[in-house]
Amino acid sequence: MANNKNQIRINIVNQSAFPLPAYATEGASGMDLRANIEAPVSLGTLERQLIPTGLFMEIPLGYEAQIRPRSGLAAKQGLTCLNTPGTIDADYRGEIKVILVNLSNETQTIQPGDRIAQMVIQQVEQIQWQPVEALSETLRGAGGFGHTGKN
Numbered sequence: 371m372a373n374n375k376n377q378i379r380i381n382i383v384n385q386s387a388f389p390l391p392a393y394a395t396e397g398a399s400g401m402d403l404r405a406n407i408e409a410p411v412s413l414g415t416l417e418r419q420l421i422p423t424g425l426f427m428e429i430p431l432g433y434e435a436q437i438r439p440r441s442g443l444a445a446k447q448g449l450t451c452l453n454t455p456g457t458i459d460a461d462y463r464g465e466i467k468v469i470l471v472n473l474s475n476e477t478q479t480i481q482p483g484d485r486i487a488q489m490v491i492q493q494v495e496q497i498q499w500q501p502v503e504a505l506s507e508t509l510r511g512a513g514g515f516g517h518t519g520k521n
């Protein structure tokens with residue numbers, strides 16, 4: 371990302387078949403990703419498959435891409451991303467792939483070009499550790515996992 375922080379270098383295999391991923395509406399967080407497959411792919415119940423997208427990206431340092439499920443696919447067909455949200459590191463130069471899993475009790479079929487997931491670009495921080503002997507005290511303390519709201 372040289373000058374404009376909202377520009378990301380992208381290389382698409384199979385460009386003629388698929389347009390660039392795009393925001394569907396003005397306020398969309400994610401861009402849908404399409405299955406870059408030559409033939410339909412079927413997933414049986416609980417089967418997972420690594421589905422290629424044909425996208426290779428150069429994400430600027432300080433950003434990441436997250437691969438997230440599409441709610442429509444999840445609600446209608448039980449198809450979701452197994453590792454959601456998938457993490458695309460800024461220094462990754464390989465093909466973006468989607469790990470789809472079928473959580474329905476029927477076989478589900480993906481057609482070439484189907485929108486199988488969505489990608490959100492986010493800022494991300496790297497940190498340095500500061501090892502200490504004790505942590506600061508808070509009201510919550512070590513309470514968690516349903517700790518609040520009890521009488």
Ligand SMILES: O=c1ccn([C@H]2C[C@H](O)[C@@H](COP(=O)(O)OP(=O)(O)OP(=O)(O)O)O2)c(=O)[nH]1
Binds near residue numbers: 453459460466467468
């Ligand atoms: O849904 C995903 C998740 C990851 N990746 C790619 C980009 C990411 O930068 C790389 C590594 O992902 P991750 O760190 O989640 O996997 P890992 O099992 O820790 O592999 P590695 O040891 O290569 O980091 O794989 C995808 O294409 N799709």
Ligand SMILES: [Mg+2]
């Ligand atoms: Mg990793």
